[in-house]
Amino acid sequence: MVVGTPFNIKIPSINVDAGVEYVSTASDGTMDVPKNPLNTAWYKLGPQPGEIGSAVINGHVDWENRSDAVFTYLHNLKQGDKVIVQDNQGLVTSFTVRTSRTYDQKADASEIFISNDGKAHLNLITCKGVWDKNSKTYSQRLVVFTDKE
Amino acid sequence: MKILTKHIAVTLFTVLSISALSETGLAITSIDLGTAESFAVLGSSTITNTGSTILNGDLGLSPGTSVTGFPPGIVNGTQHVTNTVAGQAQIDLITAYNSVAAQTGSITISGDLGGQTLTPGVYKSTSSLGLTGTLTLDGQNNQNSVFIFQVGSALTTSSGSNINLINGAQACNIFWQVSSSATLGTNSNFSGNILAFTSITATTGASVNGRVLALNGAVTLDTSPITKPGCIIVVATPTPTPTLSPTPTLSPTPTTTPTPTTTPTPTPILVPGLPNTGLGQGSTEQPWRFSVLSLGLFTLLIISIKRQVALK
Numbered sequence: 097m098v099v100g101t102p103f104n105i106k107i108p109s110i111n112v113d114a115g116v117e118y119v120s121t122a123s124d125g126t127m128d129v130p131k132n133p134l135n136t137a138w139y140k141l142g143p144q145p146g147e148i149g150s151a152v153i154n155g156h157v158d159w160e161n162r163s164d165a166v167f168t169y170l171h172n173l174k175q176g177d178k179v180i181v182q183d184n185q186g187l188v189t190s191f192t193v194r195t196s197r198t199y200d201q202k203a204d205a206s207e208i209f210i211s212n213d214g215k216a217h218l219n220l221i222t223c224k225g226v227w228d229k230n231s232k233t234y235s236q237r238l239v240v241f242t243d244k245e
Numbered sequence: 246m247k248i249l250t251k252h253i254a255v256t257l258f259t260v261l262s263i264s265a266l267s268e269t270g271l272a273i274t275s276i277d278l279g280t281a282e283s284f285a286v287l288g289s290s291t292i293t294n295t296g297s298t299i300l301n302g303d304l305g306l307s308p309g310t311s312v313t314g315f316p317p318g319i320v321n322g323t324q325h326v327t328n329t330v331a332g333q334a335q336i337d338l339i340t341a342y343n344s345v346a347a348q349t350g351s352i353t354i355s356g357d358l359g360g361q362t363l364t365p366g367v368y369k370s371t372s373s374l375g376l377t378g379t380l381t382l383d384g385q386n387n388q389n390s391v392f393i394f395q396v397g398s399a400l401t402t403s404s405g406s407n408i409n410l411i412n413g414a415q416a417c418n419i420f421w422q423v424s425s426s427a428t429l430g431t432n433s434n435f436s437g438n439i440l441a442f443t444s445i446t447a448t449t450g451a452s453v454n455g456r457v458l459a460l461n462g463a464v465t466l467d468t469s470p471i472t473k474p475g476c477i478i479v480v481a482t483p484t485p486t487p488t489l490s491p492t493p494t495l496s497p498t499p500t501t502t503p504t505p506t507t508t509p510t511p512t513p514i515l516v517p518g519l520p521n522t523g524l525g526q527g528s529t530e531q532p533w534r535f536s537v538l539s540l541g542l543f544t545l546l547i548i549s550i551k552r553q554v555a556l557k
Contacts, residue, residue: 101301103454103472115299115470118321126518131319132297142514154520167522184301184454184472186410186436201519209516223523237519 102138102145105153106180110169116153127152133159134166142209145181145218146189146244150211154221167222171238179218179242191218191242198224199237208239216244275391276344276420278438279337280330285322285473286457287334288464294318295467296449302456302473307331318466338458342440345422348393359406365390370397377403384414388477392419392437400427400439408436416454417476426462429453447471
């Protein structure tokens with residue numbers, strides 16, 4: 097089945113209703129991030145949400161002036177919560193949270209971006225842990241794994 | 246003068262095309278946008294954005310030079326401003342506009358499209374057209390179905406209006422040929438390709454699943470997500486005509502060896518590193534607090550010394 101590209105993401109349990117930017121990799125080889133703190137970013141070199149495989153969307157945990165960003169409350173998601181993605185054809189695909197995991201910022205991300213179980217997954221990423229002022233990044237990443245319903 | 250020339254070209258082509266098509270009786274087909282296909286937004290005089298608009302597709306302007314509001318707007322595509330790519334896209338847009346206007350066999354519509362359900366076809370309004378509430382476009386289970394709207398004057402959609410696509414209707418196959426300008430209402434959801442002779446304005450929060458293409462005027466956006474639609478094209482498989490053959494003599498059925506199931510090779514995915522999705526604003530470390538505290542103490546010290554000197 098052909099699906100359109102993602103257009104909007106809704107996570108009702110944490111009041112997320114956001115646009116989707118399309119990103120690839122940054123110059124340091126990491127997945128690029130949204131330019132707008134209220135948007136999310138989809139990894140366009142991987143599957144689209146709803147396609148077989150692991151689609152990945154990230155969002156900022158915080159922003160300048162300490163204001164909330166799109167995934168500030170991602171850590172509140174629990175098993176069974178819904179994530180809804182609408183594509184540019186108006187098609188709505190629902191996902192259910194399976195689990196969350198914390199990774200070191202430099203951990204191997206293969207299991208987040210690749211799956212071979214023949215099912216469609218959507219994995220959400222944001223920052224977590226302690227801020228390192230030298231490297232200007234947090235020490236960890238929070239990943240929420242969801243499965244297509 | 247340039248607009249007038251363009252107008253004459255458009256009108257002349259339209260008249261000629263209508264007569265040609267009337268004679269041949271061609272069926273409604275999808276419209277070839279040429280190089281304008283890659284654009285989410287294409288303008289002529291200016292492109293002005295306010296707010297966190299996201300364009301999924303290219304942005305183009307020709308012959309105008311002023312594109313403002315990106316950022317904060319974001320273009321998930323390439324910006325072509327006053328260059329040959331945008332110029333060619335404008336030329337192709339004229340052809341596409343003429344092609345839409347030339348579609349025959351139209352059904353007359355007027356007033357407001359809200360609450361209606363339309364099937365594939367050509368719909369023509371001799372004057373302005375509005376949309377309040379929801380317009381449903383029913384593809385009748387044909388993903389190649391095409392909807393053409395020929396609007397004799399302005400197209401205006403109301404706040405919160407919707408276009409609902411059902412049964413295979415696709416935004417890529419919907420074309421709105423607007424003879425003057427189009428205005429999309431606040432927080433409305435629009436579907437299809439708008440080909441406007443003059444300008445297109447998307448007011449706050451209006452989203453477009455389609456393209457915003459203006460031949461002669463400005464494009465104005467305000468927190469307006471616009472996504473160039475993907476398109477599922479269904480190619481009809483011809484049904485083979487069975488040929489009569491003599492009834493074969495029955496022979497013992499050979500034992501079949503099971504064919505090994507081939508595992509599809511997954512497309513390799515470039516696995517990136519984990520993204521840097523924070524700016525440290527939520528961390529407890531706040532160097533500025535120390536600076537402000539130091540400055541305050543220093544000021545108090547100076548005031549104290551001055552008072553002591555004054556008392557002496």
